[in-house]
Each structure stands twice: as structure tokens, then as C-alpha cells.
Amino acid sequence: MTQKAYRTATLLVHQGKDRDPATGASVVPIYPASTYHHPGGVPGEFDYSRSGNPSREQVEEAIALLEGGCRGFAYATGMAAVGSALALLKSGDHLIAPEDLYGGSWRYISTVLPQQGISVSSVDTSDLAAIEAAIRPETRAIFLETPSNPLFKITDLRAVAELARARGLLTLLDNTFMTPLLQRPLELGIDVVIHSATKFLGGHSDLMAGLVTTADPELGKRLKYFQNAFGAVLSPFDCFLLSRGIKTLKLRLEAAQASAQVLAERLQQHPAVTRVYFPGLPDFAGRERHFAQAGGAGAVLSFELKEKALIKPLLERIALPIIAPSLGGVETILTHCWSMSHAAIPASTKEKLGIRETLVRISVGIEDVEDLWEDLAAGLAD
């Protein structure tokens, strides 16, 4: 593809390479090779697949193009991406992280990092003053997720990026919920963007993958060094699946987002539901802040049931959604965060954060919204 600055929908389809440079084939092939011939002992563009692989290069270029980064990195899972990005920190550093974030990231940040000599403060990152108050002389970075998961707290990305720049801190953002289609954090001043591509980017619940990108060449060099040194790279076959999934992101996400809006509005009127968390609702607390930095509400929503006794019948009766800890698939996914996505967080911490046993999260898929509603309503009936 030429260097023309194409719009996102076009980039999603054509990505970095929209055909095989070697043959003109309509897709970049799956290159399973672990190593490459060095003619006369001299390496070519690729020398060993942990260091570089044409199938992986495809998705690494794609995420850099989509987010406006200078280079991208593909990892075996979203957690491998989170851990590899956080390898920018070293022993003695201090990290500020959100209280309310993906359970796996919470586990890594609160148990693995401290074992490596990196201290962590958990704060409500939607409160800029709380972030500022947590900064210490040894603070090195701020980790963010917005909307937060599962309570949809909105962090003002421009304000945090500005504060971080002024204090010489690195900012890392998990953009899994929004995808580059709805939120482009590098343009708002964030340094490193992370994705669990297992979710919307892959989009079919048939793949695990993680992506990282940055617009800073120096950070890019360090991320590349660690990726090659540590080796948690995405396999060529999974790169093919991910590249294929990314092509239809716009169609999938826009359809799912429209249905999420319908379900959120109807759930809000339902007598069994006390509260709905979804940025697309007119009375949603962080709405203005969210739409100042994102182009849509996304396709994930959470809601609170009137009482705990309603959870069991809902989980037993509901038929269409897969009941599971994930999101971003073409099929609707219903998660009981307490026991699934956030199981790694101790009960007392969850209570304190407001992640209650009555909370349900739905990642809306691309089924007919009326079928989804009928199914949900049946699950919530007296």
C-alpha cells in the first residue's frame, strides 16, 4: 500500500500490506518458518522468527497504522502485551494504576510487579487530583484503562497525559474496550497503547493475541528489544487470524454498538435492574468526558440487578449469550464479573470498589437485537 493517509475503515481492510509482496496473493501467507536462509552468511530482512516474521509484521504494521504509532508489536496474549509493555519499568520504580481494571491486569500489577521490586499505588484514575497525590519521587509511569472495567469510570486522557508529561512520567493505556476505531490515545498524548486483541480486534472468540504500539521511536526500540529478548510473540497462524479479524472491525463494532445502545436503554427501564453503566446513556456520569476523547460508546455495558437472588435464574435461563469471561466477539457474551473476569480480585477489594455480586456485564454481539432483548427479558422475568 502507498503512504497516503487513508481513513480508518480503509486501513482496517488494507492494513500495512494488502497483498503478498512475493506473489501478489490477496493475503499475506502464514509463514510458519522458524528461521531464514542467510545467503553467503549474510542475513536478509528476516533472520529468525522470534525476532521477525512476515505474518507477524502484517499485524504489527496494522496496529501502528491504526493507532498512529511508529511501530507495533504482537504478543501471544493480551496479558503478554501488558507484561511486555510494563517491562519498560525496572526495579525501584513506582507505578500508578487504576483501582478498577481488568482482573488479569490487576493480578499482574498487584502481585508480579511488586515481586520484581516495582511498587504500585492503586488510585481512582478518573480523579486527576488522586493521581497527582500518588506521585512520588520514584514514580515512573501511569497505567490506565478507560472506560474502566467493569464500572465504566472515565479517565480524562488528555489531562493525565499532560500531567504525566509535566512530571516526566510514562503513560500506558489499555485500549481494548474502545479499539482504535473509537479511541486513538496516542493522539491524546498517551505514550504506549495496549490491546487484548483476543477481544474486538480478533472479534470471533477463536484466538488469543495482544498488541502494543507507540509513537515514540525510543520507546519502540526498547519494546522491540524486550519482545525479542523475552519471546512472547504471536504465532504466524494467529497473526493470520488476527489480520483477518481486523478487516471487519468497523462493521462488527458499529453493529454491536447500535445494539448495545438499544439494550442499555431497555435495561434501564427494567424493574429488576437498578443501574446501567454505559457511556451511550444520556444520564451516564462520565458521558461528556468520554465523548470528548472517544467516537462512540462501544459495545460493552454493565448493569446492576436489584438483588443477588436474580443472578442464578438469569444465568440459568439465558440462552443466546455464551456465559464466559471475555468480550468483543461476534456472539454476545455475558459475564458475571464477580466470579469470572474479576475472580482474581479478593472479595473485600471488589466490595470496596463497587464490583458487586449483583453486577452483570454484557459484550453485545451482532445477533438480531430483538432476539437478544427477548432472551434477556426472559432471564430477568419474575
Ligand SMILES: *Cc1c(COP(=O)(O)O)cnc(C)c1O
Ligand atoms: C481480556 C483483557 C486483557 C487480557 O487479554 P488476554 O488476551 O486474555 O490475555 C487485558 N485487558 C483487557 C481490558 C481485557 O479485556
